[in-house]
Amino acid sequence: MKHGRKTLLPAVGVLLLLATGCQNTVNTVENADKSAASTTIKDKRFVTDGFLRNRLLLRSVRLAPGASGNMVAEVAATNVRTGFFSELWSSLTGENPYPVDYKFTWQNADGMTVETPLSAWRTVQVIPGETVYFKSVAPTPDCRDFILNVKESE
Amino acid sequence: MKKLTAVTAVIPAGCAALALLAGCATSSEYVDASDTTIAVKNKDRMSSSDWVIISQEAGNALLSSPLFAEYLEAYRIDAEKALKKAEAAGEELSTREKMTAMKPLLMLSTIQNNTSEHIDAKLMTERLREVLFNSGKVRFTTYAAGEGQSIDAATAAARQLQNDPNVKKRTLMKKGKVNAYDLSLAGVIIKQTAQDGRANELSYTFSLTLTDNNTGEGVWAYTKEIKRQHMQGGFGW
Numbered sequence: 001m002k003h004g005r006k007t008l009l010p011a012v013g014v015l016l017l018l019a020t021g022c023q024n025t026v027n028t029v030e031n032a033d034k035s036a037a038s039t040t041i042k043d044k045r046f047v048t049d050g051f052l053r054n055r056l057l058l059r060s061v062r063l064a065p066g067a068s069g070n071m072v073a074e075v076a077a078t079n080v081r082t083g084f085f086s087e088l089w090s091s092l093t094g095e096n097p098y099p100v101d102y103k104f105t106w107q108n109a110d111g112m113t114v115e116t117p118l119s120a121w122r123t124v125q126v127i128p129g130e131t132v133y134f135k136s137v138a139p140t141p142d143c144r145d146f147i148l149n150v151k152e153s154e
Numbered sequence: 155m156k157k158l159t160a161v162t163a164v165i166p167a168g169c170a171a172l173a174l175l176a177g178c179a180t181s182s183e184y185v186d187a188s189d190t191t192i193a194v195k196n197k198d199r200m201s202s203s204d205w206v207i208i209s210q211e212a213g214n215a216l217l218s219s220p221l222f223a224e225y226l227e228a229y230r231i232d233a234e235k236a237l238k239k240a241e242a243a244g245e246e247l248s249t250r251e252k253m254t255a256m257k258p259l260l261m262l263s264t265i266q267n268n269t270s271e272h273i274d275a276k277l278m279t280e281r282l283r284e285v286l287f288n289s290g291k292v293r294f295t296t297y298a299a300g301e302g303q304s305i306d307a308a309t310a311a312a313r314q315l316q317n318d319p320n321v322k323k324r325t326l327m328k329k330g331k332v333n334a335y336d337l338s339l340a341g342v343i344i345k346q347t348a349q350d351g352r353a354n355e356l357s358y359t360f361s362l363t364l365t366d367n368n369t370g371e372g373v374w375a376y377t378k379e380i381k382r383q384h385m386q387g388g389f390g391w
Contacts, residue, residue, distance in 0.1 A: 066218040066223075067220035067222075067223040067224075068218065068222065068223040068226070070218070070289060101191045116288065117188070117281040118214060118285060119188065120188040120189065120190055120207070120210050121186070121188065121189040121190055122210070123190065136214060137217040137218045138217075139288055140288060140289055153191060154192075
């Protein structure tokens with residue numbers, strides 16, 4: 001019994017060390033002093049999926065006029081499910097990388113949504129630790145507001 | 155006892171029959187055509203979702219391109235000068251022409267198909283034209299088009315009505331009124347496949363160019379690759 005415990009505990013420790021070393025997450029490096037003008041805006045969120053909210057952290061929402069005069073929206077989100085147990089669970093449930101569907105809808109000056117081929121549901125795979133950028137250009141110059149729908153892929 | 159046996163045999167048999175019938179029934183329902191996440195994708199050729207994706211990506215890139223915006227601004231300045239000159243020379247300009255002359259006229263040119271598939275590139279070019287036109291950046295012509303694109307013969311046919319005595323002369327289309335195009339959208343589609351054991355990969359590269367037909371110069375260029383992978387099952391084909 002003593003022999004068993006003496007070999008079992010170190011073996012488990014080695015296995016855990018090996019497992020933590022096998023993580024495939026994303027590290028990022030960027031310049032700390034940003035020179036770009038701030039185009040971050042206040043956002044309003046309506047959350048019906050708490051799991052998605054906790055897993056894909058929305059970092060920033062930007063809205064600025066593009067070169068052609070049409071507004072450009074960009075939302076940055078990071079997959080924060082890093083760490084050994086989180087990744088192990090994600091791998092077991094088929095969510096590593098994390099597949100997410102998104103769609104932009106633009107509203108004109110009257111608040112009406114505008115139908116456009118630029119508005120389509122798309123899928124993106126997000127690696128743990130990775131930041132993805134959901135981006136869209138307004139279909140007409142009078143579209144100033146947008147709604148971004150995000151959901152977990154089936 | 156006999157009744158019980160009949161009941162215990164009929165009910166399960168009936169349930170089994172219902173289950174079989176339900177499995178054999180076919181159902182048809184409408185789905186969102188622009189939803190690329192639920193679209194059925196072909197393993198070895200273009201799918202409808204590929205066209206939705208390339209139209210969306212190319213449309214976004216075009217509308218946010220600073221070089222295309224530069225061309226539009228230069229065109230607007232030149233068009234304003236030309237319009238003033240024409241008015242000063244006594245040329246008769248329609249209201250529509252005065253309203254839209256600041257925007258270049260787009261023609262859909264040939265999208266070369268460098269694949270072994272039959273591809274109708276109109277599935278992309280018509281969407282891009284809709285995006286550009288609805289953005290208010292360009293006008294478009296249906297009088298001229300490249301190979302594989304749609305031409306509306308009605309403009310030319312309207313001029314033939316001059317020979318029809320039933321048509322009111324005042325409403326006839328005059329000759330020399332069709333506008334020549336300024337911009338053309340052309341491109342090429344290239345297909346590549348790869349296979350490694352049961353892993354298969356299919357990719358389409360779209361290369362699009364907008365050309366200023368006055369000078370022959372390109373004013374926008376865009377390349378996008380759409381790649382799909384699938385793993386062949388262990389059994390079957």
